[in-house]
Amino acid sequence: MKRYSKITPEGTRDFLFEESEQKIRVENAITSVFEAHAYKKVITPTIEFFDVFDSDNTGILPEDMYKLSDSRGRLTVLRPDNTAPIARMVATRLGKNDFPVRLYYNQNVFVRNKSLSGRMNEISQCGIELIGEGGSESDMEVLALAAETMHACSPEAFRIELGHAGFFNAVLDRMQLDVHTREDICRLIESKNYAALGDLLDRLPDSSEKELLQKLPRLFGGREVFATARSLYRGTAALACLDALERLYDELLQKGLQDVVSIDLGLVNRSNYYTGVIFRGYAVGTGHTVLSGGRYDNLLGTFGCDAPAIGFGVDVTAMCTALCEKINIDRPVRIALTKGRLEKSSVSLFKTMGLDTGELENKGRRLILPVDRYEAVLAKAPDVITYVEHGVCDIGIVGKDTIAEHASAFFEVLDLGIGKCRFALACPKGTDFFSGYKRKVIASKYPKVASTYFESVGMDVDIIKIEGSVELAPLLGLADGIVDIVETGSTLKENGLEIVREIMPISARVIVNMASMKLRKAEIEEFLQDLACASQVTE
Template identity: 40%
Template structure:
């Protein structure tokens, strides 16, 4: 037998009964949240042309993608994320739909370097995208939907950190920092590397108050008071507009009743080429990485032929499952309510009983191993099945309650009428 025949490759996993049951239930809850908010579901191909993702190397470096070739020698990739395919669809097949267009999706994505801390190379992303509108109301709705989704999946202790990349771009513009240094600055600030930021700023000819503000960027997080503190320092119009936009979004989220879940992080400066305004990430304890991330990306759809604003978020379903487990949050497990067995004379009645109980919403197994009741009790106990129904014929039916050990007799008509 081949050495690798019984194994799965590194970074992928089998998801068995309880976990798969939980995962599907979480997906049902997410789908319900998205639909109820007007986001219509789409499904994009599992693999696409490499060109679709090659435009934004900041977000999807080519070394992170699983690549292969079609028969014509063209490069294909397993989709590394879902937002870019939505942007492609928005600029092509949905370009004439009245805006805003609200998309939702749930599907597996693939990233070669996503490994460790609970991450896998194949993982399920769920999310929404709103295309065609750029307002604080749109930004707040997407963030509020993310919060609603996390709550619906059973988490209550989590936080959404919100930043504004235009604030950072304005500071860099006012400071006159060169483009090649801006990217280095962005990486250092996003990592909260205080010493690295200080070393880079020291070598720049920047006025002292602006230099101090840049120094403090990694520490500028907390409540809305952070915005008011920063506004007291003279800033350029671009940065002030960004802070004003952020304040409006926070005020709207307060009206949603979601202020306790959000905080400001002006030191959050993710990909500057991809994001154009509000950005956010969700965290909870027990997960070593963000459980969700999102932001405004007004330039992305235009790369596919139609310039239009957009904002969205994606959530890691597998990461949520890890958080639920580590936080010891009770989740529903699959169960079988009843096991039906029969003698030859009662076979037809047994099928009718099983069908009726299933119609009523119960999970019912039929004994196909043709064992006796005593043998079935051990099997039922191992699967935590509460009872066995033995159907001898239409008039002789025994109900065995395995929790109490009691047995009772009923007719077919009594059993159906009773249930």
């Protein structure tokens, strides 16, 4: 029998009986909504040419695609996205006399996710595209349809957040930044990494744009967000986008959606792809986005047909997960703590916050414990990230070293300033690491951190992962140097090693699940504010 003949590839799965029936029910519920609003079904090939997606306007990284070649050696891919193929089809098969055209799809996409992440690489999607019609009326049509679609799926609770790519881009355009700085700002705002964003912006000249960007990750909530944004910034182009977004928000409230719609001006994902309103949907029961979409007026132009367009897609697989979970929506906010020194430091911070830590300090062998009105979960550092990413914990306290090596989809919201140390490159004392032509060998417990650093300096190295005392590798002649965490440097000195480059500082960080931040905003913000105050007291 062949080795892999009885299993499915990572990121794929079989659906049997009740699971397949539920998947069909969800798909039917969604497509019934689409058809009721006169959207027509289309089907595109599972295999497309790579060129369809090889553009900044698609926002898809080449390394995330499953690549193949056809009989003539041309590069093809398994469809990683549904919007670009539909844009190709409309641009080449329809004419502007056919516009506006309302289309829907129900087909799979294929995306390479990080190994062992628990995420699906084959994803069932249902979605719509409204092509050939711009303006607020089409925005409103699609947003209302997104809310109706979420309601039709009947999750325990859901929320749709709105942002505007034009607002963010108008601010950055005034700053005349290089491409890399612009991308870094976008990434840090999107992940709500307040500390790193502040460090980056500190290197830029003072301006009203800089002041706004520093506060942009926190500009999410209800109507108050608009007033706060206007008090911070008066740029004409940005305010025009803000006005347009507020009008859409008001119309949605008039439709009775005030309990499920919110604003997030820090919603800047794929800002080079989206051109107007952006939106996401979250459902209780899954830590991931279940719906995403926005206006993308530049995409069809890459296929030779300039036309406005807006649409969204529903991750059917994630929606089914949300519906299957038995969720207690009234459970306490759950905080994952890294066992060991960070656990003890967290207990001290909780005491400063006035929380009852008696159970946590007398835990015995228990791993889940009450901490006043919260619930603490004790886990190893990499598992803290996993639990938060998947939404079984709302908040995590973990070292930046673990985040750098295992980073995934969550918000990094606070630098606690405890557990301080640094990543460094070290080699045997008296050797010149950067001399000669020989390709260097690096030993590290953190191969991703090491690889990222050497890529940033344009140096080819071989990296060997070591699980134990990494200092042994150069002493035994296995490696020319090491990348490791350094606190005092005494261990390096005792083993004849010295630091030749400091790579990045490390401290304890607070991470938050993306869905929890939106669905439990008030509770989580209260905890974060109290924790931030406590961390300042203990410094």
